[in-house]
Amino acid sequence: MAIVSRGFRGRPRAGGDRLPPGQYLVEDFPVLSAGPTPRVPTDRWEFAIDTEEGETHRWSWQEFMALPQERPAVDIHCVTRWSKLDTHWEGVSLDVLFEDVESAAEYALVHSYGGYTTNLPVEDLLDGKAWIVHRFDGEELAPVHGGPARLLVPHLYFWKSAKWVRGIRLLNEDWPGFWETAGYHEYGDPWREQRYEGD
Amino acid sequence: MERTPARRARWTAARLTGIRDETPTARTLRFSVPGWPGHLAGQHVDVRLTAEDGYSAQRSYSLAGPADGDTVELTVERVPDGEVSPYLTEIMEVGDEVELRGPVGGWFVWRPESAAPVLLVAGGSGVVPLMAMLRERRHAGSRVPFRLLYSLRGPDSRYYADELRRPDPGVDVTYLYTRGTPDPWPRPAGRVRLDDLAEGGWPSSFEPDCYVCGPTGFVETVADLLLTLGHAPERIRTERFGPTGG
Amino acid sequence: MTADHLDGNALAGPLAELFAVDVTAATGRCASCGLAGPIAALHVYGPEPGLVGRCPGCEEVVLRLVRGPGSAWLDLRGALSLRVTLPE
Numbered sequence: 001m002a003i004v005s006r007g008f009r010g011r012p013r014a015g016g017d018r019l020p021p022g023q024y025l026v027e028d029f030p031v032l033s034a035g036p037t038p039r040v041p042t043d044r045w046e047f048a049i050d051t052e053e054g055e056t057h058r059w060s061w062q063e064f065m066a067l068p069q070e071r072p073a074v075d076i077h078c079v080t081r082w083s084k085l086d087t088h089w090e091g092v093s094l095d096v097l098f099e100d101v102e103s104a105a106e107y108a109l110v111h112s113y114g115g116y117t118t119n120l121p122v123e124d125l126l127d128g129k130a131w132i133v134h135r136f137d138g139e140e141l142a143p144v145h146g147g148p149a150r151l152l153v154p155h156l157y158f159w160k161s162a163k164w165v166r167g168i169r170l171l172n173e174d175w176p177g178f179w180e181t182a183g184y185h186e187y188g189d190p191w192r193e194q195r196y197e198g199d
Numbered sequence: 200m201e202r203t204p205a206r207r208a209r210w211t212a213a214r215l216t217g218i219r220d221e222t223p224t225a226r227t228l229r230f231s232v233p234g235w236p237g238h239l240a241g242q243h244v245d246v247r248l249t250a251e252d253g254y255s256a257q258r259s260y261s262l263a264g265p266a267d268g269d270t271v272e273l274t275v276e277r278v279p280d281g282e283v284s285p286y287l288t289e290i291m292e293v294g295d296e297v298e299l300r301g302p303v304g305g306w307f308v309w310r311p312e313s314a315a316p317v318l319l320v321a322g323g324s325g326v327v328p329l330m331a332m333l334r335e336r337r338h339a340g341s342r343v344p345f346r347l348l349y350s351l352r353g354p355d356s357r358y359y360a361d362e363l364r365r366p367d368p369g370v371d372v373t374y375l376y377t378r379g380t381p382d383p384w385p386r387p388a389g390r391v392r393l394d395d396l397a398e399g400g401w402p403s404s405f406e407p408d409c410y411v412c413g414p415t416g417f418v419e420t421v422a423d424l425l426l427t428l429g430h431a432p433e434r435i436r437t438e439r440f441g442p443t444g445g
Numbered sequence: 446m447t448a449d450h451l452d453g454n455a456l457a458g459p460l461a462e463l464f465a466v467d468v469t470a471a472t473g474r475c476a477s478c479g480l481a482g483p484i485a486a487l488h489v490y491g492p493e494p495g496l497v498g499r500c501p502g503c504e505e506v507v508l509r510l511v512r513g514p515g516s517a518w519l520d521l522r523g524a525l526s527l528r529v530t531l532p533e
Contacts, residue, residue: 002210002247002253002255002298003212003249003296003297003298004249004250004251005248005249005250005286005295005296005297006295006296007290007291007292008248008249008250008286008290009250009294010248010250010254010255010256010282011282016350019481024516030492031449032493032494033449033490034490034491034494034495034497035497035499035504035506036450036488036504037449038500050253078492079494080493093229093483115506179495179511181520182495182509182510182511182518182520183495183496183511183513183516183517183518184495184511195513196514196516197511197513197516197518206465207461207462207463208458208461208462208463243456243457245458252477254514259455261456300458300461300462301458301461303457303461303465303467304454304457304458304468304469304485305457305467305469306453306454306457306467306469306470306472306483306484306485306486307454307485309456337491415449415450415451418452436485437452437486438454438485439450439451439452439454440450440451
């Protein structure tokens with residue numbers, strides 16, 4: 001049994017029905033990193049979707065920026081227990097990027113500049129649930145937050161919203177990513193508190 | 200040779216028995232930890248705080264002095280907007296309890312049976328584990344020559360000021376102020392430079408053991424400068440404390 | 446690149462929960478570039494969501510440690526070997 005330190009309260013842990021269980025609210029935007037921050041100039045940036053049949057769809061930065069843009073305002077929830085409400089982003093819906101992609105694959109492995117990976121079901125990327133975003137709060141997305149572009153999948157814990165996103169590989173079998181091979185949950189629904197493997 | 204017995208670390212209760220202010224933002228906390236196994240100079244402990252509702256937070260702090268029975272000392276700098284350090288430096292009172300895990304870390308340590316001269320380079324609160332080494336030297340009656348280069352903002356941010364002012368044969372202390380100096384002061388305020396290490400340290404031909412502790416950027420800079428001066432990489436031991444403090 | 450990392454000394458407490466020897470004083474060899482050095486000298490990112498120890502030479506992952514309630518996950522795939530000094 002842990003010993004209680006008299007007078008220690010820790011961070012405020014306010015409730016509210018927009019907060020999933022076990023989360024607390026933050027006003028700032030914490031930066032968590034598993035490695036050095038990659039610096040990717042937009043003239044060398046590209047984004048690719050590789051299908052299970054070996055077909056590749058690619059976008060340069062210019063091609064990506066010419067696609068229809070959306071401005072999602074969403075709540076985000078980090079597995080390390082902070083949540084941030086009403087975050088404002090700008091980017092391209094994955095529905096747009098998947099428009100011409102022929103695939104029956106059920107699983108996606110997202111990969112990033114710097115080597116990070118994360119996995120999720122393809123259906124969680126579609127139907128207005130996910131974006132590749134390049135602006136936050138009206139400004140260009142800073143490198144520490146994943147700029148020039150990151151994935152945004154706000155209905156899952158935020159480690160699924162891969163920073164410095166480079167591409168998505170479509171797979172017939174689920175392939176666990178960076179944190180999913182080190183104890184974190186393969187799906188990561190904050191409302192079911194799926195933090196660790198087996199939760 | 201003193202050796203901490205092999206065992207897995209557990210959390211144990213530690214009761215605050217004394218407080219000493221070091222600067223307006225830092226204080227030394229003395230804890231009583233029944234069954235403390237002893238430790239080496241340079242080792243650290245993990246501190247865990249638990250709230251009434253079960254919420255807990257933990258941080259690492261260096262031990263500030265050599266092992267002394269069941270008593271251990273930490274010096275804690277208050278990090279603005281921190282979660283653990285404001286509790287330790289402002290709220291905690293004598294008699295209150297935290298949990299400690301340790302001692303841990305067997306790399307960044309100085310052993311009194313070592314015969315090589317020692318260079319200590321501290322950035323800010325990175326002086327804490329280096330002070331433990333100086334105190335261990337005195338405690339063990341070692342005659343090994345020590346030099347401490349202590350980089351800090353200004354005279355008001357000195358830790359252990361009285362103790363470091365007292366003459367200690369074989370120990371040289373040099374302050375490297377980065378923002379403001381006493382008046383007059385031979386060295387203008389500024390970050391650590393090659394000259395500081397060349398003049399205040401040991402020639403690399405003496406093969407000193409170098410211990411560098413401070414913020415990540417400081418440690419990188421000093422380690423690079425020491426390599427430039429010809430010190431062997433295996434004689435440079437570093438400990439960084441980074442943005443996750445607080 | 447940023448200098449926002451800690452070093453392997455920060456692994457000492459979390460690893461001491463798992464092992465009776467101090468792993469940070471052991472010499473590890475990077476599986477990616479072959480560089481050998483003390484675990485204490487790794488560049489460490491974290492502690493949350495997990496501790497990630499990277500090779501100071503090539504920045505590849507050498508070690509990962511995640512601590513959850515009631516379990517710890519340790520991945521040493523990036524370390525070819527660990528040399529631990531033991532008393533005779």
